[in-house]
Amino acid sequence: MIRVENVSKVFRTQRGDVRAVDDVSFEVPTGELCVLLGPSGCGKTTMMKLVNRLLQRSSGKIFIGEHDTDSYDVVTLRRNIGYVIQQIGLFPNMTVEENIAVVPRLLGWSRSARHDRARELIAMVALDESLLERFPKELSGGQQQRVGVARGLAADPPVLLMDEPFGAVDPINREIIQDEFLKMQGQLKKTILFVSHDIDEAVKMGDKVAIFREGRLVQFDAPDMLLAHPVNDFVADFVGGDRELKRMRLVRVSEALDPRAPTVGADDDVELAARKMQQAGTEFIVVLDEVDKPTGTLLSHEVGGSGLCKNFQHPLPRPLRPRDDLRTAVSRMFTLDTDWLPCTDENGRLSGVVTRRSVTQTLRERSRPSQHGSAQHEPPEHGPAEQT
Ligand SMILES: Nc1ncnc2c1ncn2[C@@H]1O[C@H](COP(=O)(O)OP(=O)(O)OP(=O)(O)O)[C@@H](O)[C@H]1O
Numbered sequence: 373m374i375r376v377e378n379v380s381k382v383f384r385t386q387r388g389d390v391r392a393v394d395d396v397s398f399e400v401p402t403g404e405l406c407v408l409l410g411p412s413g414c415g416k417t418t419m420m421k422l423v424n425r426l427l428q429r430s431s432g433k434i435f436i437g438e439h440d441t442d443s444y445d446v447v448t449l450r451r452n453i454g455y456v457i458q459q460i461g462l463f464p465n466m467t468v469e470e471n472i473a474v475v476p477r478l479l480g481w482s483r484s485a486r487h488d489r490a491r492e493l494i495a496m497v498a499l500d501e502s503l504l505e506r507f508p509k510e511l512s513g514g515q516q517q518r519v520g521v522a523r524g525l526a527a528d529p530p531v532l533l534m535d536e537p538f539g540a541v542d543p544i545n546r547e548i549i550q551d552e553f554l555k556m557q558g559q560l561k562k563t564i565l566f567v568s569h570d571i572d573e574a575v576k577m578g579d580k581v582a583i584f585r586e587g588r589l590v591q592f593d594a595p596d597m598l599l600a601h602p603v604n605d606f607v608a609d610f611v612g613g614d615r616e617l618k619r620m621r622l623v624r625v626s627e628a629l630d631p632r633a634p635t636v637g638a639d640d641d642v643e644l645a646a647r648k649m650q651q652a653g654t655e656f657i658v659v660l661d662e663v664d665k666p667t668g669t670l671l672s673h674e675v676g677g678s679g680l681c682k683n684f685q686h687p688l689p690r691p692l693r694p695r696d697d698l699r700t701a702v703s704r705m706f707t708l709d710t711d712w713l714p715c716t717d718e719n720g721r722l723s724g725v726v727t728r729r730s731v732t733q734t735l736r737e738r739s740r741p742s743q744h745g746s747a748q749h750e751p752p753e754h755g756p757a758e759q760t
């Protein structure tokens with residue numbers, strides 16, 4: 373949908389040339405969100421402005437769909453590309469509602485359609501409807517920024533450019549808006565270029581992440597691949613020393629279930645439990661009731677002799693759910709000082725167990741170079757239940 377081919381932008385200044393974007397190529401398929409990430413001054417904003425032709429590129433080509441952006445007249449081009457600018461840039465003499473509805477009004481939407489759209493969007497960015505009547509100067513910086521996001525989305529453009537859209541929003545509200553935005557994106561499947569400074573935001577939001585340094589594209593990859601295989605020290609430093617922990621946010625518990633987890637019935641004898649643990653090579657076994665709901669656990673060193681499992685069992689550690697992410701799992705393992713946890717489905721039946729080993733192996737499997745470039749990023753909280 374967005375194809376950037378060997379694009380460069382040189383600013384000619386009195387103090388010499390600034391190569392703000394340097395021979396950059398990448399592609400964002402329809403419906404994907406690509407995060408442009410990198411330190412201040414690396415060319416992110418410049419790259420965006422080349423897409424909607426707020427800046428004229430020095431060389432290279434940019435396509436939207438099949439068409440060279442040069443072949444559109446600039447008004448049509450910009451109407452098809454929502455733009456959330458870095459400096460917010462609300463019109464001070466218009467109310468919040470009028471600001472949001474700027475493009476719909478240009479497009480001739482009716483008053484009531486504009487009003488409905490404004491109300492819908494103000495809710496999406498987690499602001500109160502009463503703010504619609506206010507003027508921008510009566511809002512905080514973070515609130516203004518959210519109005520800017522709503523304005524960029526107002527006319528439902530297929531392509532969006534968002535330049536640090538949540539940068540001025542406090543961490544709690546930022547998480548809320550990010551989640552709302554991902555939910556919306558899951559339905560509407562816009563094609564999005566999204567600038568961020570923040571690796572956590574990039575990993576959470578991006579189907580792909582493009583890391584820039586001094587105008588050059590250093591790495592373009594799915595978040596998991598970026599974290600698992602940074603191409604050089606610059607990227608490794610940028611993504612941070614805790615990159616394996618960051619990867620855990622991208623993987624669901626359902627992907628890391630250990631199929632060998634042994635189970636035993638509550639009315640079975642502990643001798644059977646001991647045998648099963650030995651066969652499976654585990655230190656624990658999950659005790660199930662007659663409808664496969666886990667009721668407790670037994671540990672291998674405690675099951676000498678005989679008797680019913682239900683009379684020996686310990687309480688079960690609080691179970692995980694298949695859609696939890698691995699960071700939740702590992703964090704709970706640390707808290708409870710255990711190296712395994714059960715996972716139950718919505719009916720309370722055992723789905724399997726997660727072990728420290730299954731976590732490590734899952735992360736290793738996912739980062740195999742053979743999968744390079746094909747890893748799908750589906751945030752655990754929002755993606756479909758099954759992942760192939
Ligand atoms: N109009 C201009 N004239 C000259 N140089 C410019 C101009 N606009 C940007 N630059 C330079 O181009 C480089 C890239 O700027 P750009 O705004 O794209 O950075 P950025 O990655 O968006 O940074 P930030 O994260 O701080 O917003 C910088 O060195 C900047 O000083």
Ligand SMILES: [Mg+2]
Pocket residue numbers: 416417418458535
């Ligand atoms: Mg910028």
